[in-house]
Amino acid sequence: MSAMDSTLRTALADKAKEITKRELATYAERTASSQRANARARKVLPLGVPSSFQAYDPYPIVVRSAHGPNMTDVDGNVYTDYDMGFGALFAGHQNPLVRAAIDTQLGEGTLFVTPCESNADVAEMLAARYGLPMWRFTNSGTEATMDAIRVARAATGRDKIVKVEGGYHGHHDEVMISMKPSLDIAGPADAPFSVPASAGISKKVLSDTIVIPYNDARALERVLKSGEVACFIVEPVMENIGICLPDEGYLREVREITEHYGTLLIFDEVKTGITAGWGGATGVVGVTPDLVALAKSIGGGLPIGAFGGKQEYMDLITQGKVIHLGTYNGNPLCMAAAKAVLSQVCTPEVTAEVIARNGLLVNAVSEIIHDASLPAHVVQFGAKGCVTWAEKQIRNYRDYKASDFDLAFAQWIHGINRGVLLPPGLDEQWLISVMHTDADALHYADVFESFVQELTK
Numbered sequence: 319m320s321a322m323d324s325t326l327r328t329a330l331a332d333k334a335k336e337i338t339k340r341e342l343a344t345y346a347e348r349t350a351s352s353q354r355a356n357a358r359a360r361k362v363l364p365l366g367v368p369s370s371f372q373a374y375d376p377y378p379i380v381v382r383s384a385h386g387p388n389m390t391d392v393d394g395n396v397y398t399d400y401d402m403g404f405g406a407l408f409a410g411h412q413n414p415l416v417r418a419a420i421d422t423q424l425g426e427g428t429l430f431v432t433p434c435e436s437n438a439d440v441a442e443m444l445a446a447r448y449g450l451p452m453w454r455f456t457n458s459g460t461e462a463t464m465d466a467i468r469v470a471r472a473a474t475g476r477d478k479i480v481k482v483e484g485g486y487h488g489h490h491d492e493v494m495i496s497m498k499p500s501l502d503i504a505g506p507a508d509a510p511f512s513v514p515a516s517a518g519i520s521k522k523v524l525s526d527t528i529v530i531p532y533n534d535a536r537a538l539e540r541v542l543k544s545g546e547v548a549c550f551i552v553e554p555v556m557e558n559i560g561i562c563l564p565d566e567g568y569l570r571e572v573r574e575i576t577e578h579y580g581t582l583l584i585f586d587e588v589k590t591g592i593t594a595g596w597g598g599a600t601g602v603v604g605v606t607p608d609l610v611a612l613a614k615s616i617g618g619g620l621p622i623g624a625f626g627g628k629q630e631y632m633d634l635i636t637q638g639k640v641i642h643l644g645t646y647n648g649n650p651l652c653m654a655a656a657k658a659v660l661s662q663v664c665t666p667e668v669t670a671e672v673i674a675r676n677g678l679l680v681n682a683v684s685e686i687i688h689d690a691s692l693p694a695h696v697v698q699f700g701a702k703g704c705v706t707w708a709e710k711q712i713r714n715y716r717d718y719k720a721s722d723f724d725l726a727f728a729q730w731i732h733g734i735n736r737g738v739l740l741p742p743g744l745d746e747q748w749l750i751s752v753m754h755t756d757a758d759a760l761h762y763a764d765v766f767e768s769f770v771q772e773l774t775k
């Protein structure tokens with residue numbers, strides 16, 4: 319698409335602001351109980367939420383129940399959920415097979431702190447999908463990336479780690495760096511500064527995390543040359559800035575460069591996971607990392623994480639050199655859910671079907687954008703997709719920052735008032751779950767079309 323004429327761009331921005339203003343008033347009218355619930359919660363919870371990611375302006379909707387592809391808020395509004403627990407609910411809300419497995423396990427106990435047979439069942443299933451032989455369980459994606467990094471440091475005897483700018487890998491200190499840095503302090507695009515994302519991160523931790531741009535193999539090579547880097551942790555496809563795909567050959571080069579410098583490659587597949595395909599993004603891109611971190615979609619909505627890797631690295635745990643602990647690790651309830659997800663719900667056939675269903679939505683939205691000549695495009699990865707408000711595909715965090723946040727917010731607030739549930743802005747993507755029908759998937763396109771009609775009127 320040709321570069322947009324600036325008058326047209328200004329007209330769209332003005333219209334987006336007008337839509338936002340009106341829709342904010344509508345939002346306030348239809349979510350009065352959410353507003354009250356949020357005001358009450360703010361007195362006892364910072365921002366009124368249990369995780370700061372759940373806070374957004376003007377205030378988040380407060381949910382009472384969820385089933386299949388739907389959620390109902392405390393005002394009784396029903397939404398088609400496209401967020402699906404930040405992508406955790408690939409199986410859908412209350413998937414009957416997951417629910418049956420949990421119900422059965424509830425009758426048999428929820429926590430043993432001694433192994434259960436399903437630990438090995440789930441590890442075998444992950445090994446088959448990811449082509450990596452050894453696994454350990456955690457309770458979240460944060461723990462999975464934290465433990466994988468510890469293994470990498472132990473394996474190499476090195477302290478430093480490398481991550482990409484704009485990448486999110488959980489809330490432990492060493493990766494809460496340059497998550498979404500403000501550009502005035504982020505440094506040069508090709509050699510970004512390491513910017514702490516939170517107060518409370520020590521200077522020592524900060525100095526051990528090196529930040530590079532995504533899709534830049536030369537930048538990776540430059541920082542690995544020192545021989546001090548334990549690991550490069552990266553999402554094979556970035557899914558916290560919409561969806562940012564790797565350039566052709568980038569991940570293969572990353573694999574070669576990390577191998578050359580004795581740096582371990584960690585794929586953070588907490589978000590891509592089994593929504594990317596049966597074998598995760600690892601299977602889709604055809605590059606095998608040394609270690610992989612998982613969570614979200616493997617657990618059917620229960621809190622679970624996992625990390626797995628090549629024998630020689632996971633053997634460090636076997637040998638007692640790396641200590642990996644956790645009271646709730648591999649608890650039978652989460653294992654029951656994961657086993658149902660991995661073996662009964664998200665089979666190869668069902669995964670392929672859902673990805674094809676997502677293709678229907680991607681095509682429908684792409685057509686709307688094309689017909690209206692909008693400065694936007696759609697990106698698909700597996701069962702996920704997103705509208706990115708930029709003419710050209712984004713390749714890294716700096717491109718993402720140049721996309722149009724006003725248009726994205728207007729689309730979001732317009733959508734939520736019409737039952738399209740997603741977090742605001744450009745960070746997240748939609749997920750079509752196993753429980754979305756074609757009509758559920760295409761509801762997003764219908765609402766998007768009405769937004770575009772108004773935007774271009």
Ligand SMILES: Cc1ncc(COP(=O)(O)O)c(C=O)c1O
Nearest residue numbers: 458459460486487488588589613
């Ligand atoms: C790519 C990625 N890694 C790690 C995490 C952390 O996972 P959790 O929230 O389960 O700790 C997230 C969470 O959104 C994520 O998106």
